[in-house]
Amino acid sequence: MTLPDDDLPDQDEVDASIKLITDNAQRVFSWNYDRDREQLVTLYNKAMASQWDSVNDLDWSTDVDPERLVQTSAQVNVTVEVARAAKNVPGSPFANWGEKEFTELGIEAMKATLSQFMHGEQGAMMVAAKIVETVPWIDAKYYASTQTMDEARHTEVFAKYLHSKLGDAYPMSPYLDQQIQALVEDDRWDIAYLGMQIIIESLALAAFGQMLRSTQEPLLKKLLRYVLSDEARHVAFGVLSLGEFYENLSDAELMDRQEFLAENTLRNRNRSTIPEIWERMNVDLDKALPALHEGAQTLDKSLFTTFQRGFYAKLVPNTRRLGLLDANNGHLRTLWGEAGLLEWEFADDTATDYETYDAVARDRAAANAG
Ligand SMILES: [Fe+2]
Ligand SMILES: [Fe+2]
Secondary structure: OOOOHHHOOOHHHHHHHOOOOOOOOOOOOOOOOOOOOHHHHHHHHHHHHOOOOOOOOOOOOOOOOHHHHHHOOOOOOHHHHHHHHHOOOOOOOOOOOOHHHHHHHHHHHHHHHHHHHHHHHHHHHHHHHHHHHHOOOHHHHHHHHHHHHHHHHHHHHHHHHHHHHHOOOOOOOHHHHHHHHHHHHOOOHHHHHHHHHHHHHHHHHHHHHHHHHHOOOHHHHHHHHHHHHHHHHHHHHHHHHHHHHHOOOOHHHHHHHHHHHHHHHHHOOOOOOOOHHHHHOOOOHHHHHHHHHHHHHOOOOHHHHHHHHHHHHHHHHHHHHOOOOOHHHHHHHHHHHHOOOHHHOOOOOOOOOHHHHOHHHHHHHHHHHO
């Protein structure tokens, strides 16, 4: 059937609403249906039992006032604090700003952050689906299928929260876009795991945890508690699967993985800015940068590091468990040691602590007891 030209979408519209990526990994069927990876079986059973429902478990009738949301979030965003600090710098573009403008910036920063969560969740859904298709073990295929569903629900709830409570979403940050694209394209199945389950999921645990602790808004709080319950399992999935796979790789292959981790932690730091925030606030970022830098200098360092600490406290022990700190005469141990990241080496690793995140199971137990 051919459609008349008028019914076809305009090419620009297509380009703006979808993105095409070619995946170079091979699809793998497994004919071995034995359930011989016990920890993955346990994790899969847990994932099935702890599924939640985005329509019935969250109260979407909750009234959310964006201004109040920002004012009652203890640590809305470093962006706002930096802009506040920049207000008094001579020649600052924020000199005339009052509470109204800072609150507005806070709302934009909150929207931008939640938008990155939403896009990141879609990326996670794509990568989980890729793992279903490329991992050679049946237990891992089953588990990754539950994760694909989890990530669909996460994408959906962040999109719904943004659109129904806060307004326009922001585009994906170029840094996140590039990171996820690389994982979808890679021809090695374990790199999708390493990049998503170990690095990006650890980032997500830290970022969602930080927002959960800082906000008072009940719908967002419950949404984040439930998303976090799932994310902790996802990191565990990566640790359990890759631990087995990396036992059998050569030194040269392990070096590639160590370099991948170094590249994504040491060399790519601080590239997650979202320039559109400033456009929406009518601030010329190039002109504002000197004042923002100067403002940032005066701020308490802990504002920047809380999130980084949460991230490394997950990433470093998980990496140690995979044997990637010590392979090749401690190549990554040396690099991370120089960057001061080894203080987290013996923090709880997520292969074991995912049960403590299970807010869904806890809420159900409490409802049954009551
Ligand atoms: Fe997720
Ligand atoms: Fe996840």
